[in-house]
Amino acid sequence: MLVDSHCHLDFPDFAEDLDGIVSRARAAGIGRMVTISTRVRKLGQLLAIAERYDDVYCSVGTHPHNADEEDGISPDELIALTRHPKVIALGEAGLDYFYDDSSPEAQARGFRAHIAAARATGLPLVIHTREADEDCARILEEEAATGSFRAVLHCYTGGRELALKAVSLGLYVGFTGILTFKKSDTLRALAAELPADRILVETDSPYLAPGKFRGKRNEPAYVVEVAKVLAETRGVSLDEISRQTTENFFRLFSKVKA
Secondary structure, three states: OEEEEEEOOOOHHHOOOHHHHHHHHHHOOEEEEEEOOOOHHHHHHHHHHHHHOOOEEEEEOOOHHHOOOOOOOOHHHHHHHOOOOOEEEEEEEEEEOOOOOOOHHHHHHHHHHHHHHHHHHOOOEEEEEEOOHHHHHHHHHHHHHHOOOOEEEOOOOOOHHHHHHHHHOOOEEEEOHHHHOOOOHHHHHHHHHOOHHHEEEOOOEOOOOOHHHOOOOOOHHHHHHHHHHHHHHHOOOHHHHHHHHHHHHHHHOOOOOO
């Protein structure tokens, strides 16, 4: 069994084909899917999907692109929303300096609020970080000094230092179809280096389809292609990488029953 630890089933790309998406994922051996929140105010849409399928779960959080729009959402509000049985994580939240969709200040405030909620609930935080390694590492260190929390740096494309810092703090690192791209040699080298008990696979679908499907809409079934390249990169079998990443998923997302 494999798990797609990060997809966006509420996005319009899937609206007309949701049953087919889930059916194809199941046929490909994907045992769980987590559809990730980008706006707290739209949690109802995710819950409708998660409640429709037994093997689909969701998170609650504000993507850094939407940090200005949802600035001021408190840890207490986030905590209250995690009480739903299908909400198994916080996020995605973090820092994105590649785009200028929200101010760095609002992103940082949101990031810290989500960390506080993760700390209070014991649920993992799904972290989005892009072109913000230094600030992300600083916030992670400062918040870890306040109290431990669980998290994954999803769709990792950052530098080696941030990844190793995250692992040293007990966090996880997630890999997407970017790992399969021809120019991703540096990322594959990092994926080979990280501890086996700290890696996850995901699609971030409908975006970032693996090389085999490049240019097409991504979907959870294609996480198999990510796992194949991760296994090859680490010099292990697909069965082994499936076992390891699935064990890692259930350890991190512990609200989900194995």
